[in-house]
Every structure is written in structure tokens, then in C-alpha cells.
Amino acid sequence: MKINDKYDPGFYRAHESRYERMQYRRCGNSGLLLPLLSVGLWHNFGHTNDLEVGRSILRTSFDNGITHFDLANNYGPPYGAAEENFGRLYRQDWKPYRDELILSTKAGWDMWPGPYGTLGSRKYLIASLDQSLKRMGVEYVDIFYHHRPDPDTPLEETMAALDHIVRQGKALYVGISQYKPAETERAANILRSLGTPLLIHQPRYSMFDRWVEGGLLDVLEKEGVGAIAFSPLEQGILTDKYLKGLPKNSRLLKDGRYLKKETLTPELLEKVRNLNEVAKQRGQTLAQMAIAWLLKDPRITTVLVGASSPKQMLDNIGTLKNLHFSQAELKEIAKWI
Numbered sequence: 212m213k214i215n216d217k218y219d220p221g222f223y224r225a226h227e228s229r230y231e232r233m234q235y236r237r238c239g240n241s242g243l244l245l246p247l248l249s250v251g252l253w254h255n256f257g258h259t260n261d262l263e264v265g266r267s268i269l270r271t272s273f274d275n276g277i278t279h280f281d282l283a284n285n286y287g288p289p290y291g292a293a294e295e296n297f298g299r300l301y302r303q304d305w306k307p308y309r310d311e312l313i314l315s316t317k318a319g320w321d322m323w324p325g326p327y328g329t330l331g332s333r334k335y336l337i338a339s340l341d342q343s344l345k346r347m348g349v350e351y352v353d354i355f356y357h358h359r360p361d362p363d364t365p366l367e368e369t370m371a372a373l374d375h376i377v378r379q380g381k382a383l384y385v386g387i388s389q390y391k392p393a394e395t396e397r398a399a400n401i402l403r404s405l406g407t408p409l410l411i412h413q414p415r416y417s418m419f420d421r422w423v424e425g426g427l428l429d430v431l432e433k434e435g436v437g438a439i440a441f442s443p444l445e446q447g448i449l450t451d452k453y454l455k456g457l458p459k460n461s462r463l464l465k466d467g468r469y470l471k472k473e474t475l476t477p478e479l480l481e482k483v484r485n486l487n488e489v490a491k492q493r494g495q496t497l498a499q500m501a502i503a504w505l506l507k508d509p510r511i512t513t514v515l516v517g518a519s520s521p522k523q524m525l526d527n528i529g530t531l532k533n534l535h536f537s538q539a540e541l542k543e544i545a546k547w548i
């Protein structure tokens with residue numbers, strides 16, 4: 212990983228108009244407002260990436276009012292690297308802005324060997340957050356998530372661990388990710404009884420993956436919980452980048468772990484091509500239309516994008532120029548999703 216270690220820590224000054232450039236939504240029934248777009252560090256912040264690019268992605272985001280950066284213990288590669296690299300950037304750029312940032316991290320997937328480095332035990336969650344705080348170089352995170360449901364640990368134990376972490380002052384709020392509607396309702400009830408309300412759910416949601424419409428969003432509304440939609444661009448498929456072949460620098464060619472060539476079938480590309488035409492008629496890029504389409508539902512608090520360059524981030528932020536859909540546009544989009 213390349214990084215300029217002689218970087219002048221006093222150099223970064225956030226743009227003065229940043230808060231005029233963004234819109235914010237209340238997260239469920241909480242007091243917390245989140246920007247319509249948030250930025251995730253799953254990819255592009257590992258030890259194999261150029262951290263100067265990462266730095267400029269985060270600066271571009273914050274300069275445009277994106278206050279929320281999302282991490283997890285195992286983002287990298289290798290595991291832990293995104294938190295470590297964020298920690299380096301934090302010391303150089305972000306420390307003066309700590310009270311303007313919403314930082315999140317998670318535990319739930321495999322992190323270290325043995326039975327205490329994965330899933331949902333109290334043992335794992337508390338140890339993992341302690342490690343994350345050290346890597347990131349912060350005293351607390353704003354949101355700590357259980358990253359995925361664990362069918363074998365009592366939900367009461369996992370939720371009590373989240374409550375404990377808040378009482379320790381190591382997180383201000385708690386969230387869950389990838390939980391199904393019934394599990395979410397139970398988790399919300401347990402947390403409420405403990406006195407630590409469930410702030411937010413982080414599900415996968417895009418034009419091509421609409422499972423949350425089958426009950427989860429109704430539960431979140433009823434329980435007063437916010438929603439942050441991850442992989443809104445289907446890891447890049449819901450952009451125009453794969454319409455003319457496979458770009459050398461794309462996630463699909465650089466890192467085939469999660470986005471595989473077989474996914475890009477001719478049928479899928481045909482849908483993307485048609486959606487791209489609708490976006491053009493709206494005067495938007497397809498990425499912008501895919502983000503706006505999620506935000507048309509007020510239950511979606513924020514859309515959690517990834518970006519491999521500041522240019523992509525600016526494109527995504529440009530979504531805010533047109534969030535409205537006509538009935539005719541929605542009908543046309545519905546044919547292809």
C-alpha cells in the first residue's frame with residue numbers, strides 16, 4: 212500500500228459550505244440525522260489499495276456533507292486493514308472533525324481463528340469492538356452493528372452485548388445487519404426492554420435486490436428503526452461501466468471475490484442497458500438514478516455507496532439534483548427490475 216507518510220496533518224480543511232450541499236434524514240425515531248448518502252469502506256481501503264485515493268474519496272465525501280463513514284472489523288484485505296487505514300487517515304485528517312462524524316463498525320463474520328472470533332456471542336462482540344477501536348484510533352464509534360444473525364446464540368445474549376457496549380461508552384447507538392423481518396422485530400423488542408433502542412438496520416437493497424420490500428421495511432417503520440441500504444449499485448452493475456465490456460480497473464476484474472463474471476449475463480446487461488436509457492432521459496447517470504430510486508421511499512434513511520475514485524463519489528452525490536420520479540418513469544423502470 213502506498214501512503215504519503217510525510218503528509219501534513221494540518222493541511223485538510225473541510226469545505227465551509229458542506230452542510231448546504233447535503234440533505235439529511237432522521238434515522239427512525241431517534242435524534243440522529245444521517246446524510247442521504249453515506250460512504251462505505253468495504254473495498255478500496257485495504258493494504259493493497261492506494262490510500263491517497265482513499266483519502267480523497269473521504270475528503271470529497273465530507274466536503275459535500277457526507278458525515279457517515281461505515282466500516283467493519285473484517286474490511287480489507289486483509290481483515291482489519293480498512294480500520295487500520297482509516298485510523299491513519301483519521302489521525303492526519305479527521306481528528307479535528309470527530310464531533311461532526313458518524314463512524315460505524317461491525318462484528319459478526321469470521322474475524323480471528325477459533326470459536327470466539329465469529330458469529331454473535333457476548334465474548335466475540337465485546338472483544339472485537341475493543342480491537343476495532345484500537346485499529347481506528349478512536350475512543351468510541353457512533354454505531355456498532357451485529358453484522359449478521361447467529362441462529363445458535365440466544366438473541367437475548369447478542370442484544371445484551373450491544374446494550375453493554377453502549378453503557379461502556381464504546382458506542383453511542385447500535386444496529387443490526389442482514390436480519391430478517393421477524394428477527395428484527397424480536398431484536399428491537401429486546402433492545403427496547405434493555406433501554407438501548409435499536410437505531411438502524413443495514414440490509415442489502417437495490418433495484419435488482421428488493422427483498423426488503425417483503426416485510427422488513429414495514430417492521431422498521433413500525434418499530435421506529437432507520438434503514439441504511441448497502442450495495443445500492445449492485446457493486447457497480449447498476450452503472451454504465453459494464454455496458455461496453457469489462458473495464459480493467461473494475462471491481463469485477465480487480466477483485467472477483469464478491470462480484471463474479473458469471474453474474475453479468477446478457478439478460479442482466481439488457482436490463483442495465485434499458486435502465487441506462489431511462490436515466491439518460493432523466494438527465495442522470497444510471498448510478499444516480501439507482502440511488503434516487505431507493506431514496507424515494509422515506510423509510511430509507513440513507514444509501515450506503517462504495518466508490519473507487521473521488522470522481523465516482525461526485526457522480527453519486529450529483530443524485531441530489533433530481534430525486535423526483537414521474538409515474539411514467541416509475542412504470543418504465545418497473546419493466547426492467
Ligand SMILES: NC(=O)c1ccc[n+]([C@@H]2O[C@H](COP(=O)([O-])OP(=O)(O)OC[C@H]3O[C@@H](n4cnc5c(N)ncnc54)[C@H](OP(=O)(O)O)[C@@H]3O)[C@@H](O)[C@H]2O)c1
Nearest residue numbers: 251252253441442443444445446447450461462516517519
Ligand atoms: N452489512 C453488510 O453485510 C454489508 C455488505 C456489503 C457492503 N456493506 C457496506 O456497503 C458499502 C457499499 O457496498 P458496495 O461497495 O458493494 O456498494 P455499491 O455502491 O453497490 O458498489 C460500489 C462500486 O460501484 C462502483 N461505482 C460506485 N459509484 C460509481 C459511479 N458513480 N459510476 C460507476 N461506478 C461506480 C465502484 O466499482 P469499481 O470498483 O468497479 O470502480 C464501486 O467500488 C460497503 O462499503 C460497506 O460499508 C455492508
